[in-house]
Amino acid sequence: MQEELFTSGRNLPHIDPSLEIWHWPISLYLFLGGLAAGLLFFAGLITVLGKEKDYPAAVKYASIISPIALTLGLLALFYDLTHKFYFWRLYTTIRIESPMSWGAWVLLIITPISFLWVFSYYSEIFPKWQLKYENLNKFEKFLKGNRKNMAYALIPLSIILGVYTGILLSAFNARPLWNNAILGPLFLVSGLSTGAATIILLAKTQKEKHLFGKIDLALIVLELGLIVHMLMGMYAGSEVQLEAMQLLVGGEFTMMFFGFVIILGLIAPAILEFLELRGFKIPVAVPAILVLIGGMVLRFVMVEAGQITRYLY
Template sequence: MHELTTTRHNHLIDPVLHVWGWEIPVYLFLGGMVAGMMIISGYFLFKGKTKNTDCSCFLAPLISIVLLSLGMFALFLDLEHKLYVWRLYTTFEITSPMSWGAWILLLVYPALIANIIIRFPDKLSDRFPKLKELSNKFAGKYFLIKNIGIINMMLGAMLGMYTGVLLSTLAARPLWNTSILWLLFLTSGLSGAAAFIHMIAKDVEERELLAKADNGFLTIEIFVIALMLIGLLTSTEVHKDAATLLISGSFAPVFWVFVVGLGIIIPLFIQLLAVNHKIKHTPLAPVFVILGGLILRFVIVQAGQVSHYINAHF
């Protein structure tokens, strides 16, 4: 026998850690999506696609800023000492990914705003002519636009990576303590963003390009998930136990069915048929990809909290 009993019963800690509810997965998902959208629209700016007035690089940053604000609101809701949130900006803690994230988010907003100013959607600039005047200042300044694109790509990559690093540095939770988590969240963010922009894109060529890109991101994501699980399974006992939570444990049904099956393999199959012109493009695949990305964050955050070091001494 090996029995461990404790008199501790702290709220949100026992019997298993559950300090983070829906807010953190939602924030990580929206942050990842915005990161992906910044990279994609930044790439379009860099490639000079701004000559095409239908380019989604004009609408994507506007949506991004709304999604990011919603994500940050979710993050704010999660804070237990809300009135002290300003404390984040009184210091920079180099060992804290959350501190890095707070400052990265502060840089992301101006980058998104700069991208939005390049060209406002027609409905907005028709209603507010001053916005059009503002956009005109960017007209023909392709070097500046390219640089805004580069900055958006860089900050998008930093934002996407940070959402993974945030969890992976919390070594007490073996499932998160994998150095590949940032890559998983970044590729998942990119695939979700490609899927989202694919749905809103007006330009047919662009839609085709994004579907192809999404297939690439989804394929990479499968490999990253496989590598992450192999890495955990070939590590210490606690890491093996953590991997088992996803492979055959209590989170396995949701992980295999909703994250891997419906979130990656099925949409990849549908989109492969679509880009090869066997079937028409359908919003079904992008919706599955986006929901898969959201469920992935929920599974990782919740299963990570369940995973732990062995409490026994003997």
């Protein structure tokens, strides 16, 4: 038996008895960043494939969400900094070893592109509101001509953004729950899945709803596979990983993880989407909203639970 006490009265704010450095803004940002990555990836992909006319929600309507999500996410990140007005220090250096540095630079590039992308569709989304300035109209035309180039940039950038939201956590070897290589791909797939769900919500034609229903179904199956891999990896891991695992399997986060993420957020929407594709009359908004809630809860569970796990010495 071993018992350890701090006797010098160590009670550091937000650190003792367990870490509470990252709060809801980080979880929210990880969700919104993943969502934006998914939306921008599909917008880019559909454009590169030359199918813009067939899938207007993916390239046009849903992409209004991505700059909003990125802006809200960035505000949440900024809100969580404790030395806020030094944030520009992120952009005085590139630290190859730090995922957060990568993320900051990718956000600096992808956020303006997401705005320009929506602006290139301005007159199609808002046909009634003409722009009054000739220069803005010219700029819109210029962007329209360069949509394909933007799409080529968006595909790799959105993948990096999606993976980075997971790698950000997995780079911390001090938190055994986060420290597994599956987290990057898992968050990317989850982000793509929430992106596809948003497109389903905004799609008007049956054809588009069905295509993204199929894509979402495939992504959900992939995500379940990755979660199984994550749990298996931890079961085969060292003692600290086994302890971390306990939080998700038979611990205080089991209800949230299995109930909200796996059952309500993945299995239920997968079944509903499958039945819908088979011809049953199910409003597609139901599985799409479940996927979005599941994606959000996944981020909250991982951020909160990860901070409880540690090396005990």
